[in-house]
Each structure stands twice: as C-alpha cells, then as structure tokens.
Amino acid sequence: xxxVHHHEYDVVIVGAGxxxxxxxxxxxxxxxxxxxxxxxxxxxHTGAAQGGMAAALANVEEDSWEWHTFDTVKGGDYLVxxxxxxxxxxxxxxxxxxxxxxxxxFNRTPDGKIDQRRFGGHTRDHGKAPVRRACYAADRxxxxxxxxxxxxxxxxxxxxYNEFYVLDLLLTDxxxxxxxxxxxxxxxxxxDIHVFNATSVVFATGGFGKMFxxxxxxxxxxxxxxxxxWRKGIPLEDMEFFQFHPTGLAGLGxxxxxxxxxxxxxxxxxxxxxxxxxxxxxxxxxxxxDIISRCMVQExxxxxxxxxxxxxxxxxxxxxxxxxxxxxxxxxxxxxxxYLGVDPVVxxxxxxxxxxxxxxxxxxxxxxxxxxxxxTVIPGLYAAGxxxxxxxxxSNRLGTNSLLDINVFGKRxxxxxxxxxxxAKRPELPKAAEKFVVDLIDxxxxxxxxxxxxxxxxxxxxxxxxxxQVFRTEESLGxxxxxxxxxxxxxxxxxxxxxGQRFNTDLLEAVELGFLLDLAEVVVVSARNxxxxxxxxxxxxxxxxxxxxxxxxxxxxxxxxxxxxxxKPVVITNYPPMERKY
Amino acid sequence: MSELGVVQSxxxxxxxxxxxxxxxxxxxxxxxxxxxxxxxxxxxxxxxxKWDVDGSLSFRRSCAHGICGSDAMRINGRNRLxxxxxxxxxxxxxxxxxxxxxxxxLEKDLIVDMEPFFAAYREVQPFLQTSAKPEKEHLQSxxxxxxxxxxxxxxxxxxxxxxxxxxxxxxxxxxxxxxxAAHRFIFDSRDEEAQVRLxxxxxxxxxxxxRTTFNCSEACPRGIEVTKAxxxxxxxxxxxxxx
Numbered sequence: 001x002x003x004v005h006h007h008e009y010d011v012v013i014v015g016a017g018x019x020x021x022x023x024x025x026x027x028x029x030x031x032x033x034x035x036x037x038x039x040x041x042x043x044x045h046t047g048a049a050q051g052g053m054a055a056a057l058a059n060v061e062e063d064s065w066e067w068h069t070f071d072t073v074k075g076g077d078y079l080v081x082x083x084x085x086x087x088x089x090x091x092x093x094x095x096x097x098x099x100x101x102x103x104x105x106f107n108r109t110p111d112g113k114i115d116q117r118r119f120g121g122h123t124r125d126h127g128k129a130p131v132r133r134a135c136y137a138a139d140r141x142x143x144x145x146x147x148x149x150x151x152x153x154x155x156x157x158x159x160x161y162n163e164f165y166v167l168d169l170l171l172t173d174x175x176x177x178x179x180x181x182x183x184x185x186x187x188x189x190x191x192d193i194h195v196f197n198a199t200s201v202v203f204a205t206g207g208f209g210k211m212f213x214x215x216x217x218x219x220x221x222x223x224x225x226x227x228x229x230w231r232k233g234i235p236l237e238d239m240e241f242f243q244f245h246p247t248g249l250a251g252l253g254x255x256x257x258x259x260x261x262x263x264x265x266x267x268x269x270x271x272x273x274x275x276x277x278x279x280x281x282x283x284x285x286x287x288x289x290d291i292i293s294r295c296m297v298q299e300x301x302x303x304x305x306x307x308x309x310x311x312x313x314x315x316x317x318x319x320x321x322x323x324x325x326x327x328x329x330x331x332x333x334x335x336x337x338x339y340l341g342v343d344p345v346v347x348x349x350x351x352x353x354x355x356x357x358x359x360x361x362x363x364x365x366x367x368x369x370x371x372x373x374x375x376t377v378i379p380g381l382y383a384a385g386x387x388x389x390x391x392x393x394x395s396n397r398l399g400t401n402s403l404l405d406i407n408v409f410g411k412r413x414x415x416x417x418x419x420x421x422x423x424a425k426r427p428e429l430p431k432a433a434e435k436f437v438v439d440l441i442d443x444x445x446x447x448x449x450x451x452x453x454x455x456x457x458x459x460x461x462x463x464x465x466x467x468x469q470v471f472r473t474e475e476s477l478g479x480x481x482x483x484x485x486x487x488x489x490x491x492x493x494x495x496x497x498x499x500g501q502r503f504n505t506d507l508l509e510a511v512e513l514g515f516l517l518d519l520a521e522v523v524v525v526s527a528r529n530x531x532x533x534x535x536x537x538x539x540x541x542x543x544x545x546x547x548x549x550x551x552x553x554x555x556x557x558x559x560x561x562x563x564x565x566x567x568k569p570v571v572i573t574n575y576p577p578m579e580r581k582y
Numbered sequence: 583m584s585e586l587g588v589v590q591s592x593x594x595x596x597x598x599x600x601x602x603x604x605x606x607x608x609x610x611x612x613x614x615x616x617x618x619x620x621x622x623x624x625x626x627x628x629x630x631x632k633w634d635v636d637g638s639l640s641f642r643r644s645c646a647h648g649i650c651g652s653d654a655m656r657i658n659g660r661n662r663l664x665x666x667x668x669x670x671x672x673x674x675x676x677x678x679x680x681x682x683x684x685x686x687x688l689e690k691d692l693i694v695d696m697e698p699f700f701a702a703y704r705e706v707q708p709f710l711q712t713s714a715k716p717e718k719e720h721l722q723s724x725x726x727x728x729x730x731x732x733x734x735x736x737x738x739x740x741x742x743x744x745x746x747x748x749x750x751x752x753x754x755x756x757x758x759x760x761x762x763a764a765h766r767f768i769f770d771s772r773d774e775e776a777q778v779r780l781x782x783x784x785x786x787x788x789x790x791x792x793r794t795t796f797n798c799s800e801a802c803p804r805g806i807e808v809t810k811a812x813x814x815x816x817x818x819x820x821x822x823x824x825x
Binding site for chain 2: 111
C-alpha cells in the first residue's frame with residue numbers, strides 16, 4: 001500500500017537549477033515556498049554552463065542593451081518575440097548585478113569591475129564586429145551561478161524537497177477556468193507519494209537533450225516538466241528548434257565552451273584551414289552556433305574532416321598560450337586532457353556538434369505565465385528557463401543568453417508567482433489528486449514485460465542523432481517518426497528489475513524514458529511540418545528561410561494519441577526580418 | 583571519435599558493494615564482468631551493469647563529466663568521481679572495487695544519506711554577508727578575486743569529507759568541504775563576517791580536528807588544495823584574516 005503525504009504551500013517551484021532557485025529567492029521571502037527537485041539542487045545542469053552570461057554592462061567597451069536585443073533577434077533568425085528579447089536584454093544588467101551582489105565571484109577587469117569577453121553572435125552596433133558582452137567566472141560561470149543561488153537559498157532558509165520526482169501537475173476547474181492547484185511527487189528515498197496543494201506552481205525543470213545520443217546534457221535531462229505539461233493538454237511551442245553546440249568533444253559530446261573562441265580559439269579542418277572565414281567573413285569563428293554547427297558538418301560531409309576517419313574538425317587553442325588556458329579556460333582544458341588525452345596547450349582538440357539546448361518548450365508570456373493556447377493564461381501556473389518558451393531564443397539561442405534567461409525570467413516567475421499566491425484563493429485539489437501518479441508508479445514497479453528500457457532509450461538516441469540532428473529532410477524525419485512510434489509501442493511492454501520502494505532508480509529511468517519518447521515525437525512532427533530552414537532547424541530539402549510561409553511559432557497540441565499543429569504569430573517591434581549574414 | 587571504435591575491448595571485473603535495505607541485513611560484495619574500452623569511465627561500467635545485467639544496482643549520477651558532484655564513490659579504496667575515473671588509468675589486471683563513500687549513513691548500494699554533509703555546509707554560513715550597497719557591482723581587484731579562486735571550484739561532491747579519517751571516527755566534525763565553503767567567504771574581500779565563521783570553526787568540532795593527512799586534497803576531483811585551505815583557515819583563526 002502506497003503511503004501518501006499532503007503538503008500546503010503558497011508557491012511550489014519544480015526544479016532547483018538556475019531558474020528554479022532564482023524564482024525561489026524572489027518568492028520565499030514573500031510567500032510560503034517549497035522547491036522540489038529530483039536531484040540535490042547543486043547537481044542541476046545549470047552548473048555545467050561554462051562561458052558566461054550576457055549583459056550590456058559596457059565595462060570594457062561601448063555596448064548597449066539595444067544592440068543586445070538586436071543580436072538576440074537576429075541570432076534567433078527572426079523567430080524571437082521582440083518584446084521578450086527587449087526585456088531580456090534590458091533586465092540583463094540588473095540580473096548580473098543581482099548575482100554579483102549575492103556574492104558571485106565574476107572575473108575582474110584591472111579596475112575591479114566585472115570582466116567581459118566575446119561570444120558568438122554578440123556584436124557592436126548591429127553586427128559591425130564582435131563585442132565583449134559576456135560576464136564570466138573563468139569557464140565555470142554556470143557553476144558559480146548555481147552555487148551562488150544555492151548559497152542565497154540557504155541564507156533565506158528556502159525549503160527544499162530534494163530527490164522528490166514531480167510526476168503530475170494538478171489543475172482544478174475554478175468557475176470554468178483550468179487553474180493550477182499543485183503537483184504530485186514521488187519520493188525517491190522511500191517510494192512514498194506527496195501531494196502538494198499550492199496556489200502557484202512554477203515549472204523550472206530544464207531541457208530534454210537526452211533524446212539525442214551525442215549531447216552535452218546530463219543523464220537526468222529527460223524533459224519531465226515539459227512532458228508533464230504535454231500530458232496535461234498544455235501545448236508545446238517551437239519544439240523543432242534544438243540547438244547543436246558546435247564544440248562537443250568528438251565522440252563524447254562533452255561541452256567545450258564557445259568562450260574558447262571568444263578568447264581567440266579557431267576552428268580548422270583537416271588541412272588546417274580556418275574554414276569559418278569562408279562562411280562568415282565578418283565574425284568568422286564567432287558566428288552563432290547554428291551556423292557554425294552546419295558548417296562543421298558540411299566540412300566533414302565534403303571530405304575535409306580531420307582524424308583517421310575524417311569525421312571531426314579541430315578546435316585550435318594552441319596559440320592562446322598556457323596561461324590563458326589555465327586561468328580563463330581551466331575546466332575545458334582539463335576535460336580535453338581527461339577524456340580525450342589531448343592537451344589543448346600543444347595540440348588542437350577534436351570536436352563535433354553536440355545536442356545542447358531546447359529553444360522550444362512550454363509557452364509563456366513575458367510574465368512567465370503559462371499559456372493554454374496563443375493567448376489564454378492558466379492562472380497560477382508559471383514556467384521559466386529551458387523548459388519554457390517565452391520566446392527569447394526564437395529558432396537559435398545565442399551563447400550566454402540562457403544563463404541570462406534563467407535569471408531574468410526565473411526572477412519574474414518567482415515574483416509573479418508569489419504576488420499571485422498572496423491575492424488568489426488556493427484552489428481545492430481535484431478529486432483523487434494522487435491517483436494518476438500512484439497508478440503510474442505501481443504499473444512501472446510491477447512491469448514484467450520483455451522490452452528493455454536501456455535498449456529502447458539507446459535506439460531512440462541513435463535514431464534522433466541519425467535523422468533529426470543538424471541536417472533534416474522529409475525522408476529522415478519520416479523515418480524518425482516511424483521509429484519513435486514503434487518504440488512507443490515497445491515501451492508499453494517494458495520490464496523492470498527493481499521491485500523495491502527505496503531509491504528505485506530502475507523505475508525512475510523507465511518513467512523518464514516515457515517523457516523522452518513523447519517529446520521526441522513532438523520534436524519530429526513539428527520539424528516535419530516546418531518546410532523551411534531557419535536557425536537550428538535545417539532542412540536539406542528546403543534550404544531557404546521562408547518568411548511568407550513560416551514566420552510564425554509552431555504550436556503543438558496533444559489530441560488523444562495524435563499531435564495537432566497550429567501557429568502563433570511572432571511579436572515584431574523594431575526589427576523587420578532581414579537576411580541573416582555574419 | 584570513431585577511431586576509438588577500432589580499439590580492442592576487454593573484460594573488466596567490477597566488485598561492487600551491494601546493500602538493499604529492504605532485503606539485506608548487511609552489505610555484501612558482488613562480482614560483475616563487463617566489456618569495456620580503455621577510454622570508458624567507471625560510470626560507463628556501472629551503467630552497463632545496470633542497463634544490461636541488474637537494473638536494481640543503484641547509484642547517483644547526472645552530468646557525467648565531473649561538474650555536478652553526484653557520483654563520488656570509493657574506487658579501489660580511493661574516493662573518486664565515477665565519471666572522471668577512466669578505465670585506462672586503473673590496473674585492470676585486477677578487479678575494480680567500487681563501494682559507497684564512507685562516514686555517511688548507507689542508504690542503498692552506492693547511495694548514502696547526504697543530509698549530514700549539507701547540514702555541516704549550511705552551518706558555516708556559506709553566503710556573502712556585507713552591509714555595502716553598491717550602486718553597481720562591488721569593486722574587487724584581480725588579486726583579491728584570485729585570493730579565494732581555488733575554493734570557488736567546489737562542487738559539494740563530498741569526496742574530501744568522506745575520505746577524512748577524522749570524519750570517519752567523529753561524524754560531528756565539520757569536515758573538509760564545509761571548511762572549504764567557509765574559506766571561500768572568509769577570504770572574499772567583499773565579505774564582512776569572516777570572524778563569525780572563524781568563531782564557528784574555532785569550536786570543538788572545527789578546524790583543529792584536522793590532522794593534515796592530505797586525504798582530502800588527494801580526493802578532490804576539482805584539484806582544490808583542500809588541506810592548504812584548511813591550514814589558511816587555521817592561520818586566520820589565530821592571527822585574523824589578511825585579505
């Protein structure tokens with residue numbers, strides 16, 4: 001018999017990465033707040049971010065938030081909602097100063113200010129030249145943000161429920177309106193179920209890169225929050241846009257920061273040519289990630305790859321010198337040494353694109369309120385960070401804009417969730433609130449089929465790498481969709497070894513795979529429907545951007561077992577779409 | 583890299599200390615033979631066991647490249663991160679012994695209760711405390727920033743604390759990681775409450791319990807000079823802080 005516990009909070013935040021803890025810091029002093037995470041907070045993948053956080057502080061050279069807005073819009077290939085991008089760039093400055101005031105140890109300029117470095121797609125005066133906009137702490141900026149936010153949560157006495165896996169969002173019908181009323185979580189250490197009745201719920205659950213084989217993402221990034229929203233009938237926006245970061249360690253996918261190129265590192269093909277000069281003559285190796293990843297794959301496809309199998313390109317840091325590598329890029333220097341046995345000080349590092357970041361996700365407005373369609377808000381429900389789609393990243397996110405996103409929109413989500421909770425009445429729970437999760441866990445724990453979770457997951461990842469990665473076609477995506485549908489059928493016949501209640505990570509992985517399969521299908525169906533190439537979505541069979549047909553956000557809806565697609569207009573304020581050249 | 587594909591695989595024997603609180607009175611050792619490549623990590627070996635042989639094998643992991651701090655464990659008697667320990671760096675002519683880190687309550691297989699560890703961390707007030715209200719950022723020179731750089735690298739994996747013989751015998755001892763967290767703020771020029779933390783660590787279970795065995799420095803997967811940081815805190819407790 002499953003034990004069920006009940007809790008009441010004004011605000012429940014799901015996820016304890018950057019967005020979740022930034023939200024908690026706003027919410028906890030003003031409303032009774034709980035943060036629920038399937039990990040310990042400091043394990044969250046914000047900690048893996050390396051290069052920096054963009055803000056037009058102008059500490060080292062002239063800069064303006066308006067230039068930052070333009071770069072974000074252009075970087076996203078004009079699918080960015082421009083009102084949201086303006087908020088992102090404008091509030092970036094305070095977001096960085098907030099973190100410094102909370103204790104974040106940024107690198108410093110000779111006059112003691114926060115130092116800034118170059119990053120891909122961030123330019124002076126609308127594309128004229130690279131600009132130093134990324135505020136950084138060596139190449140562990142994400143680590144320092146995660147630690148600083150956690151430290152401030154400790155300071156504020158924020159209540160954490162660690163290793164609690166949220167598996168359902170509760171919605172209650174309040175006078176005909178679907179309203180957030182809480183979440184249901186599975187406690188990993190005991191197997192108990194916990195029902196949280198809350199006035200506001202904030203989803204800050206991160207991404208779903210584990211649907212790909214080659215990825216910079218953690219094992220735990222399985223799209224749980226986005227998957228829950230999907231199952232509850234919330235649409236998902238722009239899911240076809242997934243970012244492949246150019247410089248993953250070849251064969252492994254471990255991230256090497258774009259900050260390396262910000263410091264002057266160069267991409268070279270087998271003959272040593274700096275090939276980005278051909279593709280992006282103005283900003284070369286600091287072109288946005290989508291462009292660089294495509295060029296790398298093209299170099300390899302055309303036989304100019306390096307190595308015995310000509311299947312990767314080289315990141316050359318050798319001219320930077322040992323001191324720059326050891327002081328500004330120490331972690332990635334160590335990653336290359338540890339995992340490939342390559343010393344970046346003396347030899348170039350083999351790299352290839354790695355699945356990195358979901359531009360799409362749960363649709364929200366600029367107040368971080370979750371949308372049920374193009375305009376209708378679900379009262380009390382908020383989302384921020386990678387799980388959300390505001391959309392500030394459009395079809396391709398600029399480097400350093402995600403650490404910014406989690407801080408700007410995490411803060412907005414926390415503040416708005418607390419304000420709402422203080423004025424709204426806490427909705428009653430729906431009937432048998434825990435039933436869905438109890439049934440889900442029971443059926444998983446007793447699953448005795450013949451299919452293996454690990455095998456299905458591996459086949460999904462291989463298929464997504466092969467057919468839904470940097471280059472896509474109708475044929476490849478059609479194949480992927482068929483494979484995913486077949487894997488979903490096989491998933492209903494899985495078997496679980498561990499029948500226990502305590503720390504049943506076997507069961508956990510099975511549930512996570514369910515979310516990955518659901519979301520992979522949404523990614524592929526959305527990608528099939530977008531018959532153009534834009535940002536992170538490159539169609540070999542439709543190589544051009546088509547503003548007449550597709551200058552709009554994809555909105556995917558779950559209709560029974562089918563996926564229905566619709567569109568949502570892009571918000572354009574100051575920047576009419578132009579050809580994207582660098 | 584596909585050149586890795588031509589490398590020969592070989593059999594590695596893992597001997598893992600198992601414990602299921604629902605069925606076992608005592609932990610026991612279990613052998614697994616796993617096909618591995620030299621560039622694989624111990625974490626890959628554990629995954630192969632979990633995914634292909636015994637799904638009940640339980641351990642924590644997340645990022646798999648040494649930055650999240652989930653998978654600290656005792657590998658051949660030394661505290662390491664499983665995701666940063668490559669097979670090629672182990673002597674695989676002998677079995678690889680894997681067990682949970684010591685000194686924290688064992689929960690299941692390689693999972694321990696981390697709560698006492700985080701409780702010690704919270705006790706040293708690991709957050710910036712300052713009365714300054716700068717209009718923008720606090721100013722801090724490159725040298726002042728460098729002063730505490732090493733201890734900002736900590737990922738709270740507990741490899742240091744659970745390698746410390748003093749911590750094994752006295753679980754009340756704050757342990758190296760908590761002292762590292764204190765160091766990070768004691769030597770931050772922006773912070774004004776160094777003395778409060780020094781008073782906390784000047785107590786019976788504080789820095790003076792450290793016997794300078796250097797286990798912690800050897801265990802740290804981030805290369806932090808933990809013993810040096812503890813010594814600096816000891817010095818500061820006697821002579822005050824010089825930033």
